[in-house]
Amino acid sequence: MLALLARFRDELEDGHVLGPVRAALGALLGWHALAAAEELANIGYFGDAFHVAMIPEGLVPSPRVYAILLAARVCLAVMVVIGVWARPALAASAALGFFLLLCDRNQFHHNRYSLFCYALLLSLTPCDRSWRATESSVPAPRRGPWWGVRLLQLQVSLVYLASGGSKLLDPDWRDGLVLGDRITRYADVAIARGVPPAVVEVLSRHDVASATAKLAIMTELVLCIALWLRPTRVIALWWGLWFHVVIQATSKVETFSILALALYGVFVTPDYRARRLRFDPSRFWGKLAGVVVPALDWFARFEVEPWEPDDQPGHSVVLVRRDGERATGVRAFAMIARCVPLLFPLWAPVALFASFTRRGDLTTRG
Amino acid sequence: MEEEAKSRGDRASSSDDGAGDPRPEVPSKRASTPPSRPPADGRSAHWRLLVALVWIAAQATLVVTAGRRSDGAFGFRMFSESSTMRLVLHREIDDGIGGARVRVHVDDGVWSARAEDGTNHRLTWYDRVPAPYWVFDREMHASYGAAAQLERLQAALDDVASHLPTSDDLETRRFVLDVTVRRNGREPVVHHLTSRERLLPAPSPSHARVVDRGPDAASAPGFDAGGR
Numbered sequence: 294m295l296a297l298l299a300r301f302r303d304e305l306e307d308g309h310v311l312g313p314v315r316a317a318l319g320a321l322l323g324w325h326a327l328a329a330a331e332e333l334a335n336i337g338y339f340g341d342a343f344h345v346a347m348i349p350e351g352l353v354p355s356p357r358v359y360a361i362l363l364a365a366r367v368c369l370a371v372m373v374v375i376g377v378w379a380r381p382a383l384a385a386s387a388a389l390g391f392f393l394l395l396c397d398r399n400q401f402h403h404n405r406y407s408l409f410c411y412a413l414l415l416s417l418t419p420c421d422r423s424w425r426a427t428e429s430s431v432p433a434p435r436r437g438p439w440w441g442v443r444l445l446q447l448q449v450s451l452v453y454l455a456s457g458g459s460k461l462l463d464p465d466w467r468d469g470l471v472l473g474d475r476i477t478r479y480a481d482v483a484i485a486r487g488v489p490p491a492v493v494e495v496l497s498r499h500d501v502a503s504a505t506a507k508l509a510i511m512t513e514l515v516l517c518i519a520l521w522l523r524p525t526r527v528i529a530l531w532w533g534l535w536f537h538v539v540i541q542a543t544s545k546v547e548t549f550s551i552l553a554l555a556l557y558g559v560f561v562t563p564d565y566r567a568r569r570l571r572f573d574p575s576r577f578w579g580k581l582a583g584v585v586v587p588a589l590d591w592f593a594r595f596e597v598e599p600w601e602p603d604d605q606p607g608h609s610v611v612l613v614r615r616d617g618e619r620a621t622g623v624r625a626f627a628m629i630a631r632c633v634p635l636l637f638p639l640w641a642p643v644a645l646f647a648s649f650t651r652r653g654d655l656t657t658r659g
Numbered sequence: 660m661e662e663e664a665k666s667r668g669d670r671a672s673s674s675d676d677g678a679g680d681p682r683p684e685v686p687s688k689r690a691s692t693p694p695s696r697p698p699a700d701g702r703s704a705h706w707r708l709l710v711a712l713v714w715i716a717a718q719a720t721l722v723v724t725a726g727r728r729s730d731g732a733f734g735f736r737m738f739s740e741s742s743t744m745r746l747v748l749h750r751e752i753d754d755g756i757g758g759a760r761v762r763v764h765v766d767d768g769v770w771s772a773r774a775e776d777g778t779n780h781r782l783t784w785y786d787r788v789p790a791p792y793w794v795f796d797r798e799m800h801a802s803y804g805a806a807a808q809l810e811r812l813q814a815a816l817d818d819v820a821s822h823l824p825t826s827d828d829l830e831t832r833r834f835v836l837d838v839t840v841r842r843n844g845r846e847p848v849v850h851h852l853t854s855r856e857r858l859l860p861a862p863s864p865s866h867a868r869v870v871d872r873g874p875d876a877a878s879a880p881g882f883d884a885g886g887r
């Protein structure tokens with residue numbers, strides 16, 4: 294136990310993987326600040342109307358101060374995104390966000406509160422070592438204390454545990470009443486977002502809703518553990534991704550799903566360019582991989598280089614995994630899909646297909 | 660084919676320093692814009708444990724006690740209910756005959772009332788309560804659950820009643836809100852919320868009788884009941 298605590302306290306890791314997480318959180322902070330500014334312009338200052346302050350009314354800012362605070366939030370969000378004084382900007386954004394939530398309970402939403410929690414915790418991490426608009430090369434030291442990331446991971450798990458646990462204890466949720474009614478009422482939204490009407494109809498049936506509710510509860514409770522275990526992590530991330538995509542498609546949840554998916558970045562193993570991708574620049578697929586992978590490799594998983602063209606026919610792409618194993622063809626694509634965020638939704642089916650190849654396996658190594 | 664791929668991979672990576680090996684960290688050139696300071700690297704930073712402990716304890720407390728707050732705030736109870744509600748707003752005014760009160764339906768949160776200057780003023784619920792929160796006479800989603808909405812509606816009713824200028828409305832004694840709640844698709848249950856009494860200059864007779872005139876009260880002689 295003491296060793297675990299000491300490891301938690303002293304762990305140092307490469308902070309490059311946190312850059313995309315920081316940029317995503319910065320974008321979300323900016324989006325919420327701009328939405329609040331739009332409300333101020335269109336509806337007016339919240340303090341002049343009905344509001345429920347959780348702090349003494351005297352501490353609620355005046356209209357002018359509120360406008361200044363909103364402007365500050367926008368500026369801070371930009372600083373977070375471009376990586377200028379990113380960590381202080383994250384902490385200040387979180388502080389302002391918490392304060393304004395306390396000024397009006399009507400503006401409280403779980404996703405906003407979660408965002409400010411995550412922003413505060415991210416400010417304790419080496420998240421400013423990459424994705425900087427003002428300095429293209431990664432500044433040293435790239436490694437930094439990882440305890441803030443562990444806290445972030447704990448927070449993600451806590452959110453799943455609290456959400457899944459409260460649903461498990463609620464008989465209406467367990468029986469599918471809540472989900473069934475919700476699906477029925479948001480059917481129009483789901484259909485407008487591209488969900489086939491037949492699917493919505495099936496999902497709103499009581500027996501299907503009951504099974505779906507149990508699956509949703511199980512998903513949340515399993516995710517809070519599976520994200521921590523190396524053998525199950527990639528599967529949990531893939532399942533969680535689709536879980537949140539479905540929520541976003543079928544409900545009005547502001548930026549909740551985007552936030553959850555952005556936070557999956559803190560579970561990425563911090564091994565900077567630990568895999569190698571070699572491509573044949575004389576072949577179409579090789580050239581494509583040489584362009585696409587570096588552009589979309591946000592977590593810097595691959596060291597991408599062309600090999601010397603020769604007269605021997607061969608593969609367009611050869612991928613050297615962390616364990617030294619080489620992958621080509623569909624196995625290489627499965628590996629790329631696993632590591633490139635935009636292709637990650639395809640990972641499980643591609644990996645399953647790849648497992649049927651001669652050297653394929655169904656493990657989650659890589 | 661795999662062998663060939665392997666040989667190509669070897670050839671290509673002959674100058675590599677090995678997958679997964681820690682790379683020497685060379686300080687980069689000083690940026691034109693000052694970078695954020697990296698977190699302190701010091702060992703034996705016990706304060707980190709303390710901060711973590713405080714954070715986890717605070718979060719756990721907020722999660723466990725979320726049930727005590729009607730909206731479950733800070734407890735991450737996402738999609739806790741799928742309840743709907745229908746709001747019907749009334750004003751209670753003196754009937755001016757026997758000292759009884761009549762209940763007058765307020766259409767879409769808008770009504771007109773006799774003001775201090777003798778004219779009728781057009782007043783609206785939305786002067787105090789911004790439009791996105793609630794709509795009247797239509798079924799709407801009870802965000803964060805029925806209990807949270809009932810609590811907020813009660814606060815809103817009191818807020819509207821206490822901020823309605825006497826000079827603009829000499830009629831409304833108080834507001835009554837009928838909230839029909841359908842929790843998770845169950846049978847509807849009606850809750851009656853009343854605002855605090857408004858203090859009007861002219862003392863009114865006994866409030867013993869309350870007559871519900873409904874939405875048709877506007878046509879009753881002697882009353883201006885919520886016309887737009």
